[in-house]
Amino acid sequence: MKQLVYLFLITVLFSCGNKNNDTQNKNQVIPKLSNAVEHTRLENVKHKFEKEIENWQDLKTATSFIKKFEKVSPNEAMSNALELRDLVASLKDNEIPKTFNIPSLHARINVLHNETLRLADLTLIPAITSEEVNAQINKTIAAFSSLNSKINTILSKKNFEDAIDVDINFVGIDSTKMDSVSIKTINSRKREELLNKNKKNK
Known part of the structure; x- marks a missing residue:
């Protein structure tokens, strides 16, 4: 009879120990997810x-x-x-x-x-x-x-x-090595220069 009582007490203690370990593990994970x-x-x-x-x-x-x-x-x-x-x-x-x-x-x-x-x-x-x-x-x-x-x-x-305020017609540029921003800017300047020349001619 005593052996059964001892066996029961050992089982209960072991079970409580596992629960405490699980609780400690959970408590260690939660702060990591909550810490800024x-x-x-x-x-x-x-x-x-x-x-x-x-x-x-x-x-x-x-x-x-x-x-x-x-x-x-x-x-x-x-x-x-x-x-x-x-x-x-x-x-x-x-x-x-x-x-x-x-x-x-x-x-x-x-x-x-x-x-x-x-x-x-x-x-x-x-x-x-x-x-x-x-x-x-x-x-x-x-x-x-x-x-x-x-x-x-x-x-x-x-x-x-x-x-940049230069006449782009006199600048040697390899258009294949320019990105679209550069090409757009140069084309825009060329159009402006052409419009200005047309206005002067009129």
Whole structure:
């Protein structure tokens, strides 16, 4: 009889020990998903170019929203992932200002959209880890930074070309090595010069 009592006590103690271990493991996982983490800082469009994008509302809205992800917990990121995906989808599908409507910029928007889709997909994985969520947040912010960097490059080039005041007919340029922004600028200047000459002749 005593042996049965001892066996029962040992079983109960062992069972309680396992429950305590399970509780400790859960308590270790939950804080990781709830702890806010500093992520990659977003590269912004330069302040001097803000006027050039002031009417691009989709970009401004998506930029404002993604800044929330610079310091965020995995749980918070997951709760905002679907909205971020939808904002970037609007940026991708809606009209893009003429200055930025070039293939290289569209490519960066597509990459950003794909990263937001991956982030949103993580919300469907029950056993997702904080490390996996944090890594995808960094990839998403990096893709947005790449988009902003391209915008800065386009506007810097545009400003440089606008500042050049030379007769382009006397400049030797290999048109096959120019991007669409440069070609558009030169063609626009040629049209202006032609119109001015016609006005003078009249």
